[in-house]
Amino acid sequence: MENPSNASGQATSSSNVPDKLLKPYDPVAEEAGIYKKWEDSGYFTPENMIKDGLTKPDAEAFTIVLPPPNVTGVLHMGHAMMITVEDILIRYKRMRGFRTLWLPGTDHAAIATQSKVEKEIQKSEGKSRHDLGREELLKRVRAFAQDSHDTIVNQMKVMGASCDWTREAFTLDETRTRAVRTVFKKMYDDGLIYRGHKIVNWDPKGQTTISDDEIVYEPRKATMYTFKYSKDFPIAISTTRPETKVGDVAVAVHPDDARYTEYIGKEYDAVFCGVPIHIKVIADQAVEKDFGTGALGVTPAHSITDWDIADRHNLPRPQVINEYAKMTVGDERLMGKKVLEAREIIVNWLKEEGLVEKEEVLDQNVATAERTGGIIEPLPKLQWFIDVNKPFTLEHSTIDTIASGSETTLKAIMRATVGTGQISILPDYFTKTYFHWIDNLRDWCISRQIWYGHRIPVWYRVKSDDHATEEIYTGVEDPGEGWTQDEDTLDTWFSSGLWTFSTLGWPEQTDDLKIYHPTSVIETGPDILFFWVARMILMTGYALGDIPFKTIYLHGLVRDGQGKKMSKSLGNAMDPLDIASKYGADAGRMALISGTTPGTDSKISEDKIKGYKHFANKIWNITRFVLSNSDQASAESTLTATDQVLLDAWHDVAKKIATDLDAFRLHLAAEDIYQYIWTTFADKILEESKPLLASDDSAVKQSRQKLLMTLLAETVTVLHPFMPFVTEALWELLPNPSLRSGSSAPSLLMIQQWPTT
């Protein structure tokens, strides 16, 4: 090979230094090709690793199921964080000899996806879902989901995700549908799923129910009016929602409140803005003496606490507001009016009648729907629920403190698994948050009035003999002719809750299930600890009597350089693809993981990413130096005492990195390998080597050459989980690149063994 003459004179060339090493590292030129080599090798699939003798057949399994990204668009930096953390763990464990499976998939995200597509259709065609009809809308949503899926998979590959694409799953595909229906039927038969007429969170904007967890509270100013229903009514009450008061059936006071004892049990009639109401004074512990007048107007149909009070006192529950947040009672003044208009009308009426005693403005949290922003209207509706407190028999259990065949509840399962430490949460202070949530957990409303999702596997028909009785069927298979399926779909978290085992083929008793379940780690953001993580624990405990995973690793939110939350509307969102094309996926990964601890929000800036691009180039140049100066390096050379000390010191570093990775301290591991390579290997060892390599003492020289080659191969190996692309590219350029003997497998760094044990 000819010595390339370089104008900047930056390189000495040597016969074993490949041309491309003479130029700065170009991530964009390398990364796509490298991913293809990995993928073509088939080694993302653990069975192929075993087949080729790279993993022992009896090796312990290490499993992560990918938290399925919603098919609502593109991946953002939060996803990038998730993929980076998981890929580091997976690559590390693969190199440590585990039977390593990273199972990918996507989530149909029911309401999120449908509302996004609906919005787009409304915008481009001016049509609503009702104009299109159920089938046509679903067709559009599916097409959108497919597009979105393809984008996501591409983004993941660009980031270097080493997941087993042959096992890819979708929360709405056939296998997952079978899992959903199987669990539904089992829960229905156990009496844990029931259909009930209860007060639910109704989103008038999205025209659907939502769960408690899908509510976000927004602080607003509200006027609280203190008034009496009529002139001769003895007790004043307070409310910020006078329009609901036409639905009042009682006034509740605290049993110990001396001011009102004389009225308890008495009943009154009044005509409230044209609506006749009948009010009974009752005593209930739920009333706070010190709030307002200490008397609470009970509106059972439109307030969750009032519904419960009505339950306790056997009160009627007249509905006065409908699904469109409009009044359903009264004369022409109220009937059909929106709640806000009705409020004004009633306030004016109260004032005219001289019933208002006090008006004050206060701060209030208004419940809004996370997805649509609509103000939640509590309404009584016939919906499907999961009973979290009802005892049932758990036939088979490996959950600590819950024996097979014993009676338990879903709440108890969620408590036991985490309480005993069988599942641990990182950082552990979230354990407290988790228990707090369980304490406040009520029955889970699982039916949604949208079309995209798992349709509730319940069918109805009217009995032919009496033409009156309704028959109900629930099951995995469609019962066929004459039956009508429930119109509603399931909350998207129902199917996500099954994810760790539905992806492994359940309800079939597959080998995958035996080998890879329970999974090792679930890695996700704390924002879906309740939505998803807790539901997985619930569902797995119920369906399998087992835990879904051993460790919950919660990463923090990724914010921009100024600490602002990234969002499209703020224009500060970063696209993982842009970062990869500008700095390389490796740089993006290192920037995401360095200086971040689980549970803590992190900030990422282009400067930070740029720093790690420089790091990739640094290793590139280290390799150039080592290769051009150690061409006579031989494995047979003996290390001098000095060099042995240096090698041992590196092995100590490598061991610490392994310890940190085992304990999920990824940020420490990343910083240690970075520090070692740059400040120790490059700045010290390489510099000190220059005179030694020029030495006449061949023992010293050969020892040093061997040391450099060894350190290069091993540091590149240890860095691989963090920066898989540049390390793989360099591995290819090393002369004798195999740390794993006796295998005919292609010499990919990805499948090498970790250098220390």
Next chain:
RNA sequence: GCGCGAUUAGCUCAGUUGGUAGAGCGGCGCUUUUACACAGCGAAGGUCGGGGGUUCAAGUCCCUCAUCGCGCACCA
């Protein structure tokens, strides 16, 4: 109201069981020395939010206050 977290160098953050404060970026000075200027060398910069306590020793443990953020509840 209950609970949780954060507060460390100009900026962004590490700091695993208590043992003389670290990194990256930025800034400053010097160096184009044959791996790399996407670099090297050097220096600067912190009473670890305030106060109190435990200890031979506290960024690290305890109490308290302040500010910021988060979760849950309440919201008549």
